[in-house]
Amino acid sequence: MEPKNYLRHIAFDSVILGFSGDKLKILIMKYHNTGLYALPGGFVKMEENLNDAVRRGLKERTGLDNIYLEQFYTFGDVQRYQPESMQTILLANGNSTEQYAWMLERFISVAYYALIDYEKVVPQPDALSDSCGWYDIDNLPALMQDHNEIVNKALQTLRDNIDRKLVGFNLMPLVFTMKELQKVYEAILGESIHRGTFQRKMLGLGILKRHDKQYSGKAHKAPFLYSFEK
Amino acid sequence: MEPKNYLRHIAFDSVILGFSGDKLKILIMKYHNTGLYALPGGFVKMEENLNDAVRRGLKERTGLDNIYLEQFYTFGDVQRYQPESMQTILLANGNSTEQYAWMLERFISVAYYALIDYEKVVPQPDALSDSCGWYDIDNLPALMQDHNEIVNKALQTLRDNIDRKLVGFNLMPLVFTMKELQKVYEAILGESIHRGTFQRKMLGLGILKRHDKQYSGKAHKAPFLYSFEK
DNA sequence: TTACTATTGTCGCAATATGCGACAATAATC
DNA sequence: GATTATTGTCGCATATTGCGACAATAGTAA
Incomplete structure (x- = not known):
């Protein structure tokens, strides 16, 4: 974290989304001894x-590696500049604010979002943070600075792009049922979708490969398993 | 241009689009005595x-004021960093490279695009530039750094958004014919559109107000004039 | 075995949207 | 009054989407 190694005034923040049960989850970090919650970010x-920095920084801070990241907006309002919270974090970790004065300056932040398979990931907090965990998207704590706004903009962008980018690809396990895929779409869009319509549309895209049936032991017809082609 | 007044490492570039005849035009600046072409940008x-800086900077450099700007991507590759061209510009304008050393550092650039009414605008070059003029979008000179790439990404984003954002609103004069509006869409999308289909769709949006006919003196039926509602 | 339940795959129909050609209307000219 | 170029609109064929219905089926219960 030597000052001279980083570009001043430039940061990134990432909105990492996963899916569990019926709900979208988001990865949030909590800083040691401060009560401050924040998106995973870095310099x-x-x-x-820039894109490499985001991948590197995200791995350092959360242990996440090799995920699909999409840049969606750059936040540059002056009101973002709240040196108090950063100072609190530095002091709580025993760092002198003199050495890290550059971190107390104003930052412009480039924001990215990612969709990952919730099951496959055990996020690891870094030295600055005492936790790094999943929160329900509709039940977030108050986050540092403008991070709540960043989350909202990420969700809006994701919804706008859901038909153009292959959303489920990164969020799903290797194989899944049609109902599971539908739940992901419903969680992202925040509305329910007619079952028949959804199935017809997904199959019509020609990107799903059908596998054997999945027998759950329940008293009803077993669904097919699918994976994404290629 | 005092160094201490600006955030280091952060710049913006703008892709200003207008429409003339059948073609999209883009506003390009040429720097004094250098042969360098570039997008209008600033610090x-x-x-x-950030958003205010773009408005201010664009006005300073081109005389354009009060236009609709949309942020679309932030460019942060290391290869963007080409101090030679910036140095050339500074020297050609009689500035010492010592005083402006900060401008030779690496920059990350937030890019915006805008759509403006070509007829209403007479861009004015600033002190650094000897011209500030319109170029055909498909016949651009080679631009500084990665500015050609920025233009391409702006066009791609514009095409993706053409149905979601009210594209024509800013690009059109106060009143216009349906054919004129169609030409704008065709120029942006780069493909021709069936006349009847386009008319039906535009009228179906319910955002156009029909006015009197426009008599051109030509030997055929006169078209209605339209304006955008509200 | 047989009935019953919950869920799945699929289809049909209506409503809506889109691509494309055709036709009548019309402003100016010959 | 005929001709020409262009416009407003419509009809039809073809997708696309929302929604309900039906048969198939894996297990459970009688």
Whole structure:
């Protein structure tokens, strides 16, 4: 975290979404001894591509690796600048605010979102944070700075893009039932979808491969399992 | 242009689109005595919102004021960093590279696009530039740094958003014929549209107000004039 | 075995949207 | 009054979408 290694005034924040049960979850970090909640974020090194910085920083802070990230907006209002919270974090971790004065300056933040398979991930908090966990998207704590606004904009962008980008691809396990896929779409869109219509549309896309049936032991017809083609 | 007044490492670039005849035009600046072409861009002041900086900077550099700007991507690759071209510009304008050393550092650039009424605008070049003029979108000169890539991404985003955002609103004069509106859509999408289908769709949106006919003096039926509601 | 339940795969129909050609209306000219 | 170019609109064929219905089926209960 040497000051000279990072570009001043530039940060990134990431909205990491996963799916569990019927709900969208989001990855939130909590800082040691501060009660402050925040999106996983970080800084850009002097000789590092912005997109690479996000991948690196996210791995350092959460242990997440090799995920699909989509840039969606850059937040640059002056009101973002709240050195108090950053100072609180630094002090709570025993860092002198002199050495890290650059972190107390105003930042413009490039925001990314990602969709990952909730089951496959055990996020690991880094040294600055005492937890790194999943929260219900509709039951978030108050987050630092403008992070709640960033989350809302990420969700809006995701909904707008759901038909154009292959949303489920990253969020789903290797194989899944049509009903599971539908629940993901419903969670993202925040509305229910007619079962027949959804099935017809998904099959019509030609991107699903049908496998054997999944016998759940329940007293009803067993659903097929699917995976994404290629 | 005092160094201390601006955030280091952060810039913006703008893709200003207008329409003339059958073609999309884009506003390009040419720097004095350098042969360098570039998008109108600028920097962000210490105590200034990013979006405000873009409006201010665009006015300073081109004379354009009060236009609809949409942020679409932030470019942060290391290869963007080409201090040679910036140095060329500074020297050609008689500035010492020492005083402006901060401008030779690496920049991350937040890009915006805008649609404006070509007829209503007479762009004015600023002190650094000897021209500020319209170029055909499909016949651009080679631009500085990654500015050609920025233009392409702006066009792609514009096409993706053409049905969701009220594209024509800013690009059209106060009143216009259906054929004129169609030409704008065709220029943006880069493909021709069936006349009847387009008319039906536009009228179906319920956002056009029909006025008197426009008599051109030509030997055929006169078209209605329209304006956008509200 | 047989009835029953919950869920799945699929279909049909209505409503809506889209691509494309055709036809009548019309402003100016010959 | 005929001709020409262009416009407003419509009809039809073809997708797309919302919604209900029906048969199939895996297990449970009688």
